[in-house]
Amino acid sequence: MFKKVSASKGKIVTIYFEGQPVQTEEGMTVAAAVLDPSHGWSRTSHGGQKRGPYCQMGVCHECLMTIDGIPNQQACLTMVVEGMQVYRQDGAPDFHKENSHE
Amino acid sequence: MSSKRTAGAVVIGGGAVGTAVACYLAMDGVDVTLVERGEFAWGTSRRCEGHVVTYDTPPGDYSVFCKTGQELFYEAQKFLPVDFDFTPEGIGLLVDDESHLETVKANYEGKKKEGFDVTLWDRDELRHREPNIGDNVLACLNFNNDCTLNPMRLCFGLAKHAEANGATILPRTRVTNLRMENGRVSGVETDKGLIATKNVILSSGVWTPQMGAMLGVNIPIRPRQGHIIVTERVKGLLGKAYVEYGYLLTKHGLKRENVTPDMDKFGVAFVIEPSSAGTVLIGSSRRFVGMDIRPHPAVMRAVAERGNQFFPTLSDMRILRCYAGVRPATTDELPIISTTHVPGLFVGAGHEGLGISLSLITGKIMSELVRGQAPFIDTSYMSIDRFGFNPPALPAGEASV
Numbered sequence: 001m002f003k004k005v006s007a008s009k010g011k012i013v014t015i016y017f018e019g020q021p022v023q024t025e026e027g028m029t030v031a032a033a034v035l036d037p038s039h040g041w042s043r044t045s046h047g048g049q050k051r052g053p054y055c056q057m058g059v060c061h062e063c064l065m066t067i068d069g070i071p072n073q074q075a076c077l078t079m080v081v082e083g084m085q086v087y088r089q090d091g092a093p094d095f096h097k098e099n100s101h102e
Numbered sequence: 103m104s105s106k107r108t109a110g111a112v113v114i115g116g117g118a119v120g121t122a123v124a125c126y127l128a129m130d131g132v133d134v135t136l137v138e139r140g141e142f143a144w145g146t147s148r149r150c151e152g153h154v155v156t157y158d159t160p161p162g163d164y165s166v167f168c169k170t171g172q173e174l175f176y177e178a179q180k181f182l183p184v185d186f187d188f189t190p191e192g193i194g195l196l197v198d199d200e201s202h203l204e205t206v207k208a209n210y211e212g213k214k215k216e217g218f219d220v221t222l223w224d225r226d227e228l229r230h231r232e233p234n235i236g237d238n239v240l241a242c243l244n245f246n247n248d249c250t251l252n253p254m255r256l257c258f259g260l261a262k263h264a265e266a267n268g269a270t271i272l273p274r275t276r277v278t279n280l281r282m283e284n285g286r287v288s289g290v291e292t293d294k295g296l297i298a299t300k301n302v303i304l305s306s307g308v309w310t311p312q313m314g315a316m317l318g319v320n321i322p323i324r325p326r327q328g329h330i331i332v333t334e335r336v337k338g339l340l341g342k343a344y345v346e347y348g349y350l351l352t353k354h355g356l357k358r359e360n361v362t363p364d365m366d367k368f369g370v371a372f373v374i375e376p377s378s379a380g381t382v383l384i385g386s387s388r389r390f391v392g393m394d395i396r397p398h399p400a401v402m403r404a405v406a407e408r409g410n411q412f413f414p415t416l417s418d419m420r421i422l423r424c425y426a427g428v429r430p431a432t433t434d435e436l437p438i439i440s441t442t443h444v445p446g447l448f449v450g451a452g453h454e455g456l457g458i459s460l461s462l463i464t465g466k467i468m469s470e471l472v473r474g475q476a477p478f479i480d481t482s483y484m485s486i487d488r489f490g491f492n493p494p495a496l497p498a499g500e501a502s503v
């Protein structure tokens with residue numbers, strides 16, 4: 001569905017996707033990195049279906065991921081940064097007081 | 103629809119009330135046609151929260167009416183063909199002002215006498231149940247049979263069930279005029295043709311006065327705007343739906359302490375409902391600004407601030423979207439469920455903030471009225487006659503959408 005239009009120009013950075021190092025380019029969004037066929041999806045819906053980045057412009061909220069420990073981040077609006085930790089979201093994040101990040 | 107149609111009764115409006123009226127009429131064997139200018143649900147019923155409640159009526163006839171209306175949802179849940187996210191987990195009324203405690207306790211005793219399943223949590227119990235609750239909240243009065251649902255799915259379910267019972271369902275059909283012959287209703291003109299009928303039920307929400315005017319009947323209903331904020335999906339924020347006690351005060355236009363001038367000006371009172379999808383709906387406001395349904399940033403801010411006072415964790419959450427709707431309001435907070443001075447013309451509208459809660463009971467009673475039976479529960483005080491014979495119409499408001 002999505003295709004990269006230009007040849008690589010940026011500096012190579014490494015982010016961690018589900019704990020595994022992934023090489024990508026500076027200037028890419030996290031969503032673009034995740035769209036790589038080997039990763040594919042970003043979160044599950046409340047019915048458990050897999051969802052992936054869709055609108056790429058901050059509207060659909062299909063790309064929510066946990067980025068550097070903060071849940072519900074829109075991966076399509078977040079630029080990759082060297083060493084970034086990105087996790088898929090299985091369901092909704094827990095806001096129960098004991099677990100909340102304060 | 104090109105050829106001429108006929109129907110035993112025509113219901114105008116495909117919101118919660120109209121679909122319920124059509125559903126009960128069909129179940130009672132009436133040849134009914136439901137017309138909706140848009141889809142189901144096109145008006146206020148898709149711009150609200152889905153609380154089915156008894157918390158907001160003081161003990162008395164109307165309170166018992168609301169309770170009876172609520173029981174119908176427990177039945178409907180079994181026969182409607184659509185899962186409408188029915189969540190019978192109770193709703194809590196939160197008290198954050200010392201001076202309200204007495205009234206709330208009296209309310210508790212009164213409701214108990216009427217056979218309601220109510221429980222009172224003190225501060226400690228509330229904190230134990232809801233760890234995210236704000237420090238300022240003092241007590242919670244639980245209405246254990248109150249429930250929440252998805253209003254759009256409810257409308258779909260009612261329309262489908264009406265159809266299964268023989269009703270004709272006409273979406274995308276706009277009523278353009280009503281006809282009278284020999285002093286009684288004779289037909290409904292639509293943009294898709296005429297429907298000949300001797301009975302017309304107006305359940306067109308805030309648009310009901312327009313319908314009545316077509317036959318010279320004044321219906322005193324005006325739009326009262328309300329805002330809802332939808333958050334991102336989370337879990338563990340709260341266990342069920344809550345409302346603040348101040349909601350009852352804003353509804354009746356009374357002054358409150360503990361609120362900012364904006365909250366006061368916009369009639370903001372805290373309402374929260376966890377949805378089955380994980381998002382959380384936060385409301386709400388009350389003001390008369392005509393038919394305007396554009397969300398206003400200042401109102402949203404006041405709603406969000408009020409929310410943070412009850413669940414401070416909300417300030418860590420992101421907002422996905424906001425919407426506003428216009429409640430069909432009468433001047434005395436009671437709906438109009440009534441015949442009119444025009445034979446064959448009936449009104450089931452003006453439910454303000456209770457249109458979802460009272461949709462089924464309105465449908466049931468309307469079917470009885472149309473079939474010439476006495477309602478199974480007293481509704482005389484909901485007659486349009488309480489406003490006087492053909493009362494003056496209320497000002498519609500400024501903007502029109």
Ligand SMILES: Cc1cc2nc3c(=O)[nH]c(=O)nc-3n(C[C@H](O)[C@H](O)[C@H](O)COP(=O)(O)OP(=O)(O)OC[C@H]3O[C@@H](n4cnc5c(N)ncnc54)[C@H](O)[C@@H]3O)c2cc1C
Binds near residue numbers: 143150278308329
């Ligand atoms: C913010 C907010 C929160 C709320 N929360 C709750 C709650 O928690 N619980 C509760 O019980 N209630 C709640 N309400 C109130 C509730 O939403 C309304 O009372 C209810 O939706 C009214 O339903 P209705 O069927 O009378 O009107 P509507 O849903 O407005 O239906 C009227 C229909 O008539 C149609 N129509 C109009 N003109 C024509 C025409 N010419 N031809 C054909 N069709 C026409 C419209 O398209 C519309 O679909 C809330 C309301 C708001 C705004």
Ligand code: FES
Binds near residue numbers: 053
């Ligand atoms: S892809 Fe739509 S919001 Fe990110």
